[in-house]
Amino acid sequence: MLTCREISKWVSESLDRKLPLHLRVEVRLHLMMCRMCRRYRRQTVALRTILRVQDPSMAPTAFSDIHLSKGASERIKKALTTANE
Amino acid sequence: MSTSQQLSSPEQWVDEHGDALYRFALSRLQNPSAAEDVVQETFLAALKARKQFSGRSPERTWLIGILKHKIVDLVRKESRERPAEEIDDLPSDADLLFDPAGRWRTGPLEWQVHPEKILERKEFRAVLQRCLSNLPKRLRDAFFLREMEDQSSEEICKVLAITPTNLWVVLYRARTRLQNCLNKNWFSDPDRRGE
Incomplete structure (x- = not known):
């Protein structure tokens, strides 16, 4: 029987590739019996969803407080003006 | 147009x-x-x-x-x-989370969260940004290509010049580390688990 440590690894991997059938069966049976591994799975999926949420600016919402500094903005404008001449 | x-x-x-x-x-x-x-x-x-x-x-x-x-x-x-670090040298939180027999020590916390709703909380966004920035570079690069860009394992392996087996280990470590960081710094407060 696989341990929770091993199952958590397969749960993660199942988000990146299709596991071989015997592992899919083993993971599914384990998850039916194990509340903690079910939680691990839910967290893994939730994290993916949270990171894919975008705000209307098309940037991830998790970073919506971040701003380009005034210094960097001026520097970039200067570089663009020079390149445009 | x-x-x-x-x-x-x-x-x-x-x-x-x-x-x-x-x-x-x-x-x-x-x-x-x-x-x-x-x-x-x-x-x-x-x-x-x-x-x-x-x-x-x-x-x-x-x-x-x-x-x-x-x-x-x-x-x-x-x-x-950059010479690739040995994958085994990259930090893993597994020893903190599991006992020597491979059982959860305390286990993950329950997150009953609505992704868009929890992202409205400025403090949560700050914690998430901090947890992401604390990921070692190799874990972070694989993680964003997979989770944010939704690239396939094959594409990511080409970009990072690693094997698929190593990529899956790296992604597992990144996810586990991030979840552990969020559990510790956000969800350990019971009032924050149901948003």
Whole structure:
């Protein structure tokens, strides 16, 4: 029987590739019996969803407080003006 | 439909799109100066390619498209220049989470969260940003390509020059570490678990 440590690894991997059938069966049976591994799975999926949420600016919402500094903005404008001449 | 003549001026670009591009770059690179540099390169490349802008998609979408390529190019270049650490040397939280018999020590906490709702909380966004920035670079690069860019394992292995088996180990470590960080710094407060 696989341990929770091993199952958590397969749960993660199942988000990146299709596991071989015997592992899919083993993971599914384990998850039916194990509340903690079910939680691990839910967290893994939730994290993916949270990171894919975008705000209307098309940037991830998790970073919506971040701003380009005034210094960097001026520097970039200067570089663009020079390149445009 | 807009045409290339109707693109805003390069200076306006920075005012209109600078923040969004920088947020996007920082979420992937987690390094402010590298993010600023890649944003500048994006604008410069856009300036050169102005005539090719078809106007079929909004200006922002066009710029983000260029930025994405620049970020992946940078990560690819860094992965090739830097000797790859042995995967086994990369930090893993598994020993903290599991006992020697492979059982959960305390187990993950329950997160009953609605992704869009929890992202409205400024304090949560700050914790998430901190947890992401604490990921070791190799874990972070694989993680953003997979989770944010939704690239296939095959594509990511090419960019990072690693084998699929190593990639899956790296992604597992990144996820487990991030979840552990969020459990400790956000969800350990029972009032925050049900949002």
